[in-house]
Amino acid sequence: MPLHSTSRCGRRRINWIWRSRGALSCVLAKAQKGNLWVTLQAHPNIVAVATLLELAGVVVTEGRELDPSTVKKANEKGLPIFTTSHATFTIVGELAKLGVAGVD
Secondary structure, eight states, rough: OOOESSOOOOOOOOOOEEEEOOHHHHHHOOTTTTTEEEEEESSSSHHHEEEEETTTTEEEEOOOOHHHHHHHHHHHOOOOEEEEOOOOOHHHHHHTTTTOBBBO
């Protein structure tokens, strides 16, 4: 399961997986501090939401390319962002195998 880091950030503890179904408002309503956000979204607003909620990081799936401003904002905020060509479902499943629980 290759994940590629796009930001220069230190290690963080992940306490839950939050899988986004699309809308940022869903993440704002349900994600909690320390969650890892797995999403298809790759625009700069993911950094704003993730830092506001103090998420552990973001995994952008299905080969989505990050806007350069997203990477820049993530580095400025110290937010780890990873990218992968795998589907969101696959990544969440692999993280669950490693013992990282999901959030409903």
